Every structure is written in C-alpha cells, then in structure tokens.
Amino acid sequence: MERRAFYRKTSLPWLLLAPQLLLILVFFYWPTTQALYWAFTLEQPWGGGNSWAGWDNFISVFQDNRYWSTVIRSAFYAITATALSMAAALTLALFADRALKGTKLFQGIFIWPYAIAAPAAGVAFRFMFSPEAGLIGAVNQIWPGIWDPSTNGFQALGMVIVCHAWLGIGYNFVFFLAALQGIPRSLNEAGAMDGARPFRRMLDLQLPLIAPTTFFLFIINIISSFTDSFGLIDTMTEGGPIGATNVMVYKIYFDGFKGLDYSGAAAQSIVLMLIVIVLTFIQFRWVERKIHYN
Amino acid sequence: MIERSRTFDIITYCVMAIGLVVVIAPFWVVFVAGSQSLQEVSRVPISLWPSGHLFENISAAWTRTDLGPKLVNSLIVALGVTTGKIVLAALSAFAIVFFSFRGRMLSFWLIFVTLMLPLEVRIVPTYSVAANALGPFQSLLDMTGLTGLIQSLTGIQIAMSWNLLNSYPGMILPLIATATGTFLYRQFFMTIPDELVEASKMDGSGPMRFFFEVLIPLSRTNMLALATIMFVYSWNQYLWPLLITTDRKNYGTAVMQLKALIPAQNGTPDWNVTMAGALIIMLPPLLVVAFMQRWFVRGLISSDK
Amino acid sequence: MSAITLKSVKKRYQKSLVVHGVDVTIEQGEFVVILGPSGCGKSTLLRMIAGLEEISEGEILIGGKVVNDLEPRERGCAMVFQNYALYPHMTVAGNIGYALKVAGMKRVQRDAKVLAVATSVGLETFLDRRPGQLSGGQRQRVAMARAMVREPKVFLFDEPFSNLDAKLRVAMRSEVRRLHRDLGVTSVFVTHDQTEAMTLADRLIIMNAGKVEQVGTPSEVYHRPASRFVADFIGSPAMNLIEGVFDAHGFFNYGKDGRLPVDLGSRMAGRKVSLGVRPEAVRRAQPGTSGAIAATVDYVEELGASRLIYASNNGHQIIAVDTSSATIPTGSQLHFTFAEQDMHLFAAEDGRRIDTGIADPRRSSSPANDLTIKA
Numbered sequence: 001m002e003r004r005a006f007y008r009k010t011s012l013p014w015l016l017l018a019p020q021l022l023l024i025l026v027f028f029y030w031p032t033t034q035a036l037y038w039a040f041t042l043e044q045p046w047g048g049g050n051s052w053a054g055w056d057n058f059i060s061v062f063q064d065n066r067y068w069s070t071v072i073r074s075a076f077y078a079i080t081a082t083a084l085s086m087a088a089a090l091t092l093a094l095f096a097d098r099a100l101k102g103t104k105l106f107q108g109i110f111i112w113p114y115a116i117a118a119p120a121a122g123v124a125f126r127f128m129f130s131p132e133a134g135l136i137g138a139v140n141q142i143w144p145g146i147w148d149p150s151t152n153g154f155q156a157l158g159m160v161i162v163c164h165a166w167l168g169i170g171y172n173f174v175f176f177l178a179a180l181q182g183i184p185r186s187l188n189e190a191g192a193m194d195g196a197r198p199f200r201r202m203l204d205l206q207l208p209l210i211a212p213t214t215f216f217l218f219i220i221n222i223i224s225s226f227t228d229s230f231g232l233i234d235t236m237t238e239g240g241p242i243g244a245t246n247v248m249v250y251k252i253y254f255d256g257f258k259g260l261d262y263s264g265a266a267a268q269s270i271v272l273m274l275i276v277i278v279l280t281f282i283q284f285r286w287v288e289r290k291i292h293y294n
Numbered sequence: 295m296i297e298r299s300r301t302f303d304i305i306t307y308c309v310m311a312i313g314l315v316v317v318i319a320p321f322w323v324v325f326v327a328g329s330q331s332l333q334e335v336s337r338v339p340i341s342l343w344p345s346g347h348l349f350e351n352i353s354a355a356w357t358r359t360d361l362g363p364k365l366v367n368s369l370i371v372a373l374g375v376t377t378g379k380i381v382l383a384a385l386s387a388f389a390i391v392f393f394s395f396r397g398r399m400l401s402f403w404l405i406f407v408t409l410m411l412p413l414e415v416r417i418v419p420t421y422s423v424a425a426n427a428l429g430p431f432q433s434l435l436d437m438t439g440l441t442g443l444i445q446s447l448t449g450i451q452i453a454m455s456w457n458l459l460n461s462y463p464g465m466i467l468p469l470i471a472t473a474t475g476t477f478l479y480r481q482f483f484m485t486i487p488d489e490l491v492e493a494s495k496m497d498g499s500g501p502m503r504f505f506f507e508v509l510i511p512l513s514r515t516n517m518l519a520l521a522t523i524m525f526v527y528s529w530n531q532y533l534w535p536l537l538i539t540t541d542r543k544n545y546g547t548a549v550m551q552l553k554a555l556i557p558a559q560n561g562t563p564d565w566n567v568t569m570a571g572a573l574i575i576m577l578p579p580l581l582v583v584a585f586m587q588r589w590f591v592r593g594l595i596s597s598d599k
Numbered sequence: 600m601s602a603i604t605l606k607s608v609k610k611r612y613q614k615s616l617v618v619h620g621v622d623v624t625i626e627q628g629e630f631v632v633i634l635g636p637s638g639c640g641k642s643t644l645l646r647m648i649a650g651l652e653e654i655s656e657g658e659i660l661i662g663g664k665v666v667n668d669l670e671p672r673e674r675g676c677a678m679v680f681q682n683y684a685l686y687p688h689m690t691v692a693g694n695i696g697y698a699l700k701v702a703g704m705k706r707v708q709r710d711a712k713v714l715a716v717a718t719s720v721g722l723e724t725f726l727d728r729r730p731g732q733l734s735g736g737q738r739q740r741v742a743m744a745r746a747m748v749r750e751p752k753v754f755l756f757d758e759p760f761s762n763l764d765a766k767l768r769v770a771m772r773s774e775v776r777r778l779h780r781d782l783g784v785t786s787v788f789v790t791h792d793q794t795e796a797m798t799l800a801d802r803l804i805i806m807n808a809g810k811v812e813q814v815g816t817p818s819e820v821y822h823r824p825a826s827r828f829v830a831d832f833i834g835s836p837a838m839n840l841i842e843g844v845f846d847a848h849g850f851f852n853y854g855k856d857g858r859l860p861v862d863l864g865s866r867m868a869g870r871k872v873s874l875g876v877r878p879e880a881v882r883r884a885q886p887g888t889s890g891a892i893a894a895t896v897d898y899v900e901e902l903g904a905s906r907l908i909y910a911s912n913n914g915h916q917i918i919a920v921d922t923s924s925a926t927i928p929t930g931s932q933l934h935f936t937f938a939e940q941d942m943h944l945f946a947a948e949d950g951r952r953i954d955t956g957i958a959d960p961r962r963s964s965s966p967a968n969d970l971t972i973k974a
Contacts, residue, residue: 006392006393006394006491007392007393007394007500007501008393008394008395009393009395009501010395010396012389012393012501012502013389013390013393013395013398014389014395014397016385016386016388016389016393017385017386017389017390017401019381019382019385019386020382020383020385020386020405020476021386021401021404021405023382023467023470023471024404024405024408024471024472024473025430026423026427026430026467026471027420027423027424027427027467027468027471028408028411028416028471028472029404030419030423030429030430031416031419031420031422031423032411032416032419034419034422034423035416035418035419038418038419088313088316091309091313092309092310092313095305095306095309095310095313096310098306100303100306100307103310106310106313106314108584108587109314109317109318110313110314110317111583111587111591112317112318112321112580112583112584113317114526114583115526115576115579115580115582115583115584116530116576116579116580117529117530117532117549117552117575117576117579118530118532119532119549119552119553120530120549120552120572120575120576121320122552123552123553123555123556123568123569123572124320124323124324124569124572125320126556127323127324127327127565127568127569128319128320128323130563130565132336132338132563133335133336133338133340133563133565134335134336134337134338134339134340135323135339135340137338138338138339138340140338141338141339166316166317166320169316169317170317174591178591197302198302199302223412226414226415227412227413227414227415228414230414230532230533231530231532231533231549234532234533234553235552235553235556249414249415249417249533252417252418253417253533256417256418257418257421257537262418265418266418266419269415269416269417269418269419272415273411273415273416276410276411276412276415277410277411280409280410487682487684489680489681489682489683489684490684490686492646492649492651492671492678492680492684493678493680493684493685493686493745494686494697495650495651495670495671495672496649496651496671496672496676496677496678496698497672497697497698497701497745498671498672498698498701498702499672499697499701503701507697508686508688511688512687512688
C-alpha cells in the first residue's frame with residue numbers, strides 16, 4: 001500500500017483521523033477490554049462492586065449443558081443456513097451470468113433480500129409458516145397437526161434457518177455474480193473450443209475459478225449467522241419452543257439483559273468473539289492468498 | 295454467452311424463474327396478505343391474489359404502532375449513520391492513504407481490527423459504555439491518578455458522565471464506530487494514480503484542496519455505494535436500538551415495532567395488519583437498494599475485501 | 600527562464616543509493632534530455648528537480664536559488680506526466696486552468712489565458728470535454744497546455760510520449776520542439792527512447808545505474824561515447840563490441856585465436872579493453888585484404904534503403920550495414936574491415952573511453968579534452 005506521492009505533515013493527518021479513532025476507542029476498544037475484565041470478575045448486575053473470579057465464569061459457562069447445546073445448535077444453524085443460502089445464490093448466479101435476454105431484470109430482483117431487515121423477514125416468514133394461517137399451515141388441513149413450529153422444536157429451527165438462508169441470497173448472489181463475471185471471457189471460450197458444453201464448463205471452469213469467493217462468502221455467512229440471527233429468532237420464536245432455537249447471540253442477550261447475569265454473558269461474549277476472530281483471521285489469510293493468485 | 299443451445303437456454307430461464315419465485319414469494323405474501331381483510335387473511339388455504347384493503351390495514355398498523363414518529367426516528371438514525379460514516383470514513387482514509395506520518399500503520403490496524411467484531415458480538419459491553427460514554431476517559435484519569443491530583447489541588451472532583459441511553463447519539467455513534475466505510479474509501483483512494491497527486495502539487499494545491507477538489511468529486515460513485523450500504527444497515531438495526539432505548543415512545547425505531555405487530559398468542563390473528571405494517575417498514579431500504587443498485591453493487595464488493 | 604544547477608545530488612531510499620551524486624548545469628533556455636534504461640534514476644532526478652522527491656544530499660539551484668526546501672509550487676516548474684495525470688472530473692478548460700485557479704487568478708483573466716494556450720496547441724474546440732472523451736494525442740496536448748499556462752521558468756517532461764503510438768509520437772516530438780523554439784523555456788525531458796532523445800535534445804545526459812555516464816550533444820554522444828555503456832546504448836543496431844587484449848606486436852587478440860592488426864604502440868600493450876565499431880562503419884572487403892575479418896553470414900535483415908548483415912567470427916557476432924544490392928546467401932563467407940578512426944576503445948576495468956590518439960577527420964575540430972581516460 002505504499003505510495004510514491006504523499007504529503008508530509010505531522011498534525012494534519014491526526015486531525016483527520018481523530019474523530020474516527022475517538023469513536024472506535026470509546027465504542028470498540030474500551031467495551032471489548034471491559035468485556036475481558038468482566039469475564040474474569042464477578043459483578044453485581046448494573047453496578048456495585050466486582051470481585052476477581054479467575055476462570056470461574058468460564059468454567060460455570062462450560063459446565064452448563066444448556067450452553068453446549070446452544071453452541072451445537074448455533075453450529076448446525078450456521079452451517080445449514082450458509083449452505084442453503086450459498087447453494088441457492090450460486091445456482092442463480094451461474095445461470096444469470098449467461099446474460100440471456102432479460103437477465104438484467106432478474107439480477108436486479110435477486111438482490112432484493114439484502115435490503116430486508118432480519119426481523120421484517122422474520123415476521124413475514126412467521127406468517128408464512130404459521131400453523132393457523134393458510135400458507136404452509138394448509139397442510140394441517142390434510143394431515144392435522146403435522147406442521148406446528150410452536151411446539152415442534154425441529155420444525156421451528158428449520159423455519160428460522162430457511163428464513164436466514166433466504167435473507168442471505170441477495171448478498172451472496174452479488175458476490176457470486178461479480179466473481180463469475182470476473183472470469184476472463186476468453187477462458188470460457190477456450191473451454192468451448194475444447195468441446196466443453198455449458199454445464200460442463202460450469203463444473204470444470206467456473207466453479208474452481210471462483211473458489212476464493214466461495215470461501216470468502218462461506219466465512220462471511222458463518223459470521224453473519226452468529227450475528228444476524230438475533231432479529232430473526234426474536235420475532236419468530238423467541239428462542240422457543242423450550243430453547244429449541246436458542247443460539248449463542250440470543251443466549252447472551254437473554255442471560256445478560258433478561259437474566260442479569262452480566263459476568264456469564266461477558267464470558268460467553270468472549271467465547272463468541274474468539275470464534276469470530278478466528279474465522280476472520282482465516283478469511284484474511286485466504287484473501288491474501290487470493291490476491292497472490294491474480 | 296458462447297453457443298446457442300436452445301435446451302440450455304430454456305433450462306436457464308426455468309432456473310431463473312424458480313429463483314424469482316423463491317426471492318419474491320415473501321414480498322408477494324406480505325403485499326397480498328397486507329391487502330386482505332381479516333376474513334380473507336384467515337382463510338385456509340389463503341388466496342394469493344391481492345384484495346382491496348391495503349390502505350385501511352396500513353392505517354390500522356400505523357395507529358397501533360405509532361408508526362409516524364417511529365419512521366422519523368428510523369430516518370434520523372439512518373441518515374445520521376450514513377452521513378457520519380461517509381464523513382469520518384473519507385477523512386480517515388484520506389489520512390491513511392495520502393499522508394506519511396508516524397503512527398500511520400498503527401492507526402490503520404486500529405481501524406482495521408474493528409472489522410472483526412460486529413456490534414452484535416460485543417453487545418453487552420458496548421451497552422454499558424453507552425450508559426456513560428465518557429467512562430473511558432474517567433477511568434483513564436482515575437488510573438493515571440489525575441483525578442486524585444486535581445481533587446487535592448483544587449478540591450474539585452472530576453466526574454464525567456454522558457449517558458447515551460434514549461438519545462440519538464446513542465443510537466447512531468456505536469454504529470459509526472466500524473471500519474466498513476473507511477475500507478471502501480481506502481480501496482478507492484489506492485486506485486488514484488500517484489501522478490494525480492503530483493500534478494496537483496505542481497499546480498500548487500495543498501492536501502485539503504486536493505481532498506475537496508479532486509478526491510471528493512472523483513469518489514462520488516463510491517459515496518453513493520457507501521450511502522446505500524449504510525442506509526440499509528442502519529435502518530435495519532434491531533438489537534442495538536432495542537437495548538439503547540427504554541423510552542420506546544419517543545426513541546423507538548420502525549424496525550423495533552415489528553414485534554409489536556405480531557398478533558398475540560390468544561388475540562385476533564389479524565396478520566393482514568401485521569403484513570401491511572411490515573410492508574411499510576421494509577419499503578425504504580428496498581427502494582434505496584432498487585434505485586441505487588448500479589453503484590451499490592460495485593461498492594459492496596470492494597468494501598469487504 | 601532559468602538555468603538549473605545540480606550539485607552532487609544524491610537520492611537514497613532506505614539504504615540503497617539510486618542517484619549517485621549528479622553534477623550538471625543546464626543552461627537557461629536549453630533543451631536537455633535525460634536518457635537511460637529503466638531504473639537508472641532518470642525519473643527520480645527529474646522529480647527531485649520538480650520537488651516531488653526529497654533530495655537526500657546535495658543541492659539543486661534553479662535560477663541561482665537553492666530550491667531544496669521549496670514546495671513544488673514555489674519552484675516555478677511545470678511538468679508533463681507520463682500518463683498525463685489529468686483530473687478526470689474536470690473539463691479540458693478546468694484542467695488547464697486549475698493551477699491558475701489555485702493561484703487565485705480571477706475567472707475572466709483565467710478563461711482568456713486558458714483559451715489562448717488551448718488555441719496554441721489546437722484544443723480550442725475541446726474545452727468543454729472531459730479527459731475521458733479525448734484521444735491519446737489530445738490528452739497529451741491538454742497535459743502540455745496545462746504546463747504552458749503557468750508560464751513556468753522550467754518545463755519538465757517525464758516520458759510524456761510513452762503511451763502514444765509511433766506516428767503520434769513523431770508528431771508530438773516536433774510539437775515539443777516547436778514549443779521550445781517559440782517559448783525558449785529551459786526544458787528537461789526524461790525518456791528511454793534514444794531516437795526521441797537524439798532528435799529533441801540540445802544536450803543529452805545519459806544515465807546508468809544512478810550515475811551520469813556522459814553529458815554531451817547528440818553528435819558527441821554518438822561519435823565519442825564516453826563509456827562502453829553509452830557506446831552500447833546509443834545507436835541502432837548497437838555497436839559491435841569485442842573484448843580482448845593488445846599485445847606488444849601490434850595485434851589485438853580476442854576470443855580463442857582471433858587477431859586484428861591494430862597497432863597502438865607499446866602504451867597499450869597488455870591492456871584489456873573492449874573494442875567497438877559501429878555497424879555503419881564496418882565495410883566489406885575483398886578476400887585476402889590484410890587485417891580483414893572473415894565471418895560467416897547468419898542472416899540478413901532487409902531495411903529497404905540498406906540491410907543489416909549478421910555474421911559470426913570465432914563465436915563473436917558482427918553486425919554490418921550494407922548498402923550494396925548483391926545477394927548474400929546465408930552461410931556464405933564475407934570479409935569485413937573498418938577504418939582505425941572509427942574504432943572506439945573502452946577500458947575493461949571501468950568501461951571508460953580510452954583515447955586512441957587517432958584523429959577523426961570528420962570531427963577534427965572537436966576538442967578531445969572533455970573525454971579523458973579515468974585512471
């Protein structure tokens with residue numbers, strides 16, 4: 001990132017940076033450090049004294065079976081929602097990339113889910129999947145009681161995952177399409193000269209060539225399934241039935257703000273932060289390597 | 295597209311049509327249900343054709359959730375975050391890319407790292423900072439012993455506090471404290487050829503003049519992209535405003551009202567009102583994305599790498 | 600209009616020295632071309648004059664005033680950049696007039712001036728266009744107009760034509776010449792293209808690896824290259840150069856058993872040198888001519904007016920310019936010779952020119968004192 005031409009001033013750049021640095025210090029670095037501090041202390045909810053607790057908060061979190069089932073559920077949620085969303089977006093992108101007549105219109109619409117707030121989608125899907133309402137619920141007319149996410153935890157989780165996957169389609173589609181369009185035309189033409197048919201070229205040329213984007217999106221999706229799931233779950237199931245859709249972020253919110261277990265929530269936050277950091281790290285490494293390829 | 299293969303073309307259109315249905319179905323359902331009467335919406339199976347009650351449903355949702363002021367709040371937050379982000383991001387990226395100074399790399403990394411942890415992940419501590427945004431400075435003074443020193447010298451005890459709960463700054467500032475925009479601008483600034491900087495130096499203009507007269511006009515596309523991304527991002531915030539506003543009446547945002555629209559467990563299942571409200575709430579970002587698509591797609595792709 | 604003086608100017612990046620102490624004076628109104636291969640430090644030197652690059656050591660004077668600590672805008676230089684560096688969001692008029700605007704000139708005055716300058720380079724009908732709507736040649740003109748409008752004391756050109764096609768390049772070259780003739784502004788022009796350099800320059804500064812190899816007129820540089828590098832670099836096709844040793848019996852020995860009767864007396868005996876002869880000075884000789892070199896023809900390059908014969912002797916390639924029309928089959932034996940005054944000698948140890956003492960009748964008036972053997 002070195003430039004040959006730059007300005008040599010000592011105070012001006014700091015002046016320019018000051019607002020941004022100040023904001024991230026107050027709203028990013030300070031709270032993150034605070035979380036570390038709380039995770040190792042036992043604090044009275046909302047003020048009061050706190051005493052050093054060492055690893056106790058972590059140990060009590062890790063010894064809680066419900067925590068582990070939340071972690072496993074979060075992982076399951078993350079992987080299935082990501083796979084579903086990416087597969088749908090990739091399929092659409094592969095075909096939209098063929099640039100037939102009218103594709104521009106399709107492309108424009110495929111981006112729409114990106115604009116939708118998670119809780120808004122949650123409300124819409126809750127209605128669509130409601131056992132009493134007349135969409136999916138209509139199956140209950142034929143087989144009474146077969147569909148009820150308000151009592152069947154598995155159905156509830158599936159419903160949230162489908163909604164999450166739908167929300168991600170727009171974002172994933174944009175990236176896949178851009179990656180596909182970044183493949184030099186001549187490569188595809190060379191493939192055609194070698195006798196590969198369109199479907200064959202998708203498998204042999206396009207998919208391998210967009211592998212870096214695929215990986216990048218995979219990580220981004222996993223991270224967003226940790227972070228964006230809150231709005232969905234809060235509007236669709238509130239973690240129920242009986243905790244069947246309780247994922248990590250929701251549990252942190254619940255333990256910290258409803259259960260007022262600040263230290264426990266802080267410890268859980270630290271774990272989540274570590275996971276996200278590790279994933280981001282992997283992603284940066286990969287992006288670096290990708291730049292190398294090009 | 296290289297060869298004309300009729301069958302493959304047909305398959306392509308079929309897949310895209312299925313995709314269209316999948317993508318559009320929820321929008322359609324929201325719109326259709328929002329336009330139906332209570333009876334129509336409760337019918338099993340439901341009719342997938344719009345009816346004529348859209349406006350009465352919207353007005354019902356509007357009064358039930360006091361949507362007017364909530365939409366205004368959402369707009370204030372979204373515009374605040376968007377402009378704040380654009381200004382801060384442009385300034386800080388300018389400093390990082392075009393200046394050579396001690397601490398340049400340090401600032402770069404300090405900002406860069408914030409990409410790693412989204413707000414939702416650090417929600418608990420951020421919330422407590424928002425209760426007193428000046429807390430960090432107070433602690434700094436306490437730790438360095440300055441508070442005690444000043445107190446013993448002047449008898450004045452320093453107690454800084456700035457409570458951000460139930461305030462627009464509280465809803466806006468933490469959303470600005472990330473690096474997304476800075477990186478978008480940085481990526482763009484890096485593509486500005488060195489010669490352009492040098493030409494402006496030869497023409498006699500200083501850094502700020504270069505910033506305002508060359509960089510800013512050149513980055514217009516970039517700015518539109520960032521504006522779209524930030525508008526959608528901030529309008530759609532849910533968890534953060536939920537925590538920071540206890541005074542829902544005055545500071546609630548539109549998206550927060552969605553939950554209040556959901557029919558109660560044992561109440562009337564008036565999903566038509568719910569859907570009409572949801573339609574209004576999700577419309578602004580959808581319109582922004584639809585209109586700004588061309589710019590925003592380019593920006594979205596460069597901002598995350 | 601001002602003279603430029605460089606006093607042992609050095610440029611260091613971290614630890615590596617990229618410009619090793621350059622001492623040159625560029626006279627007022629002179630057109631000087633800095634020529635050298637890429638990475639030789641020529642652009643860095645130019646940018647130090649412009650004020651875009653800090654001077655690590657030494658002094659630069661413009662018009663007798665040390666400018667080391669002056670900002671670019673205070674030095675009175677204007678520059679034409681390699682990729683034009685036009686502001687993409689401004690019109691042609693905006694680009695040309697920007698420096699005047701920054702300087703605070705009134706709009707009316709500015710417009711008049713921009714129009715005058717634009718007219719002088721044939722851009723008056725394009726003033727409202729943006730750079731993106733112009734052809735390469737037109738952009739080049741905008742870049743020049745932008746430099747001219749400030750009426751600078753010094754014009755600096757940083758490989759300005761390298762993005763143009765061959766034909767445009769020739770056209771722009773004569774335009775720059777005309778400009779210089781009309782305005783008489785001291786100009787420094789950096790290029791790696793020797794034809795461009797030879798045709799434009801009053802004087803050339805030839806650089807290699809951060810050092811100045813030679814300063815001289817195009818003719819001096821061609822006829823009396825000061826070093827092996829200059830000899831090899833200037834001229835197309837390149838000079839024939841053969842490494843060898845003089846012996847005490849009046850022979851130059853090269854390769855395994857190549858010998859040439861060149862008698863330079865005992866002072867050269869045992870001296871390792873490179874012996875160079877320009878292809879245009881190599882002549883064909885009858886078989887049996889004393890001192891002629893026999894060589895086998897590898898191939899012949901037809902140039903139209905003349906042709907180039909590539910032949911080899913003892914593993915050494917010899918290039919000769921031939922203007923005859925006789926057919927020369929590949930593989931045939933030819934004999935070559937050259938006049939002693941066309942011979943250039945360069946010391947093996949430092950590559951500097953060794954004066955042979957043989958008078959060149961074509962340049963008998965030229966002083967030989969500027970080129971001395973560096974011991």
